[in-house]
Amino acid sequence: MEAKVYKNNNSSIREFFCGLRIQSRVIGALILRELHTRYGRENIGYLWIILEPMLFAIGIGILHAGSDSSEFAMTDIKPVPFAIVGYGTFIIFRNIVNRSGGTIEANAPLLYHRMVSLFDMLFARTILEAAGIMCSVFILIFLSYCLGIGGLPVRPLYILLGQLYITWLSFAISAIVCAATYENATIERLIHPMTYFAMPISAIFFMMEWIPNPYRGWLEWVPMAQCIEMVRYGQFDSASGKYFDFSYLSFFCTITTLIGLLALRAIRRHITLN
Template sequence: MANATQRYDNYALLVSGFRTQWHVLGALIIRELHTRFGRDNVGFLWIMLEPSLLTLGVSAIHAAEGPFIHMGMPTGSFIVSGYTFFCLFRSVVNRSGGAIEANRTLLYHRIVTIFDILLSRALLEAASTILAVIFLSLLMQMFSYGFLPQRPLLMIWGLFLMVWFSFGLSMILAAYSEKSSTIERLAHPMMYLSMPISGAFSIQQTMPDPFRWYLSWFPTTEMFEFIREGQFDFYESDYTYPFYVIAWCLALTYIGLISIKNVRKEIHLG
């Protein structure tokens, strides 16, 4: 009887802890919304408009090219399923550089951790991407320039992997940016330089060897293959290796957790 009572108490404590952390994440997301977008003009709508405007600009540049390569993919939907998700990857990683410094005062509260701060930002970027994809897909469909994702569950799976990968990388960058400002400055150009090899503007099926083999080592190319399979029901990729991507995500998460744990000891709140 005593063991059953103890197990119940431990379960109740675990549930209470998860509920508390969920409230913390919600509060951090609302704080980030107010900090980044404020309440003036369109306010929180910028969460969707910011990536949408960037994607529309890139789509306009490629408007005259017609269907992508020879796959018959509408250029609008191709750009939405590529550049919009790359914006997610870039934003989560780039914004992590100054995350600790910008939220240093919040760390006075023991209930708020560096992990919570970075996770709330990653979740906000994920929500921004989902809203932007829906808005842009409907807009493209109105002008016969694209259409809504045809296999949304596959796209969500690709989005989940992209957020997980970006979040793991953001923890490492946040920790080492706290030790050296050079790391933060190098992150921004590295993100732009990674664009050609990220898979955002290429398809593994049409890539000739040995370039396909070289690019396949970069894990985001696999994620974009899942996203493209979700966007286009006629596209089936022979180059998706989920266990390879998950291994990358687990490794980055492990290194990231150790990194933010170590750097937390060195942060002076006074």
């Protein structure tokens, strides 16, 4: 009996890893398809995935370059890297959520393939967006250091963790948006302005410790603000690590992901392939 149970367990483990390999190949193929569809091979081709967010972050950095605010005085927090890590991290959220609305319409023919799911489509887009933006942020941080207008990260792991958390959050929200906007053009048009309305509460242009209570207490409940605080804690030595909580972020992202996956499962039944 014990040998039979052990054999069944081994078989289940093998099936799991076999399925994981197949799923990884599917997501990899979807990433390559998305790269080719969006950027093609002309001009600089796939490098646009890094250059495009770099241009946005450079623009914000230039706007902050001449800042002489007292918050930046006498500390290692310089305006250009402050803007780069803040806005660069927010772009992850903005791009993933904004581009989730038309996912089903753009990729519906792929659902003819049994191994391709809505989860795979959204996950592939999420990885593509997040990887490109993360690379662009680290490149810009290094360039600001070379130009003498910024420093290297003092806690690089926290920058990576903050960006991974906001990627996780963005994927979960994009699943909800994808389901909600299917055959509903009104909601889809509202997504873009709503992501911009999220900017004031996402701590892009300020640090939590600069905000007086009770407003700071309210902002501590905003997951995006916590993610950006985590990234800034990774970049600057004098930044505070009191305003983000791994447990809260993990719980919030888990619940939001569950809601998103249930929404995708519900909407899948209503998708008709002609």
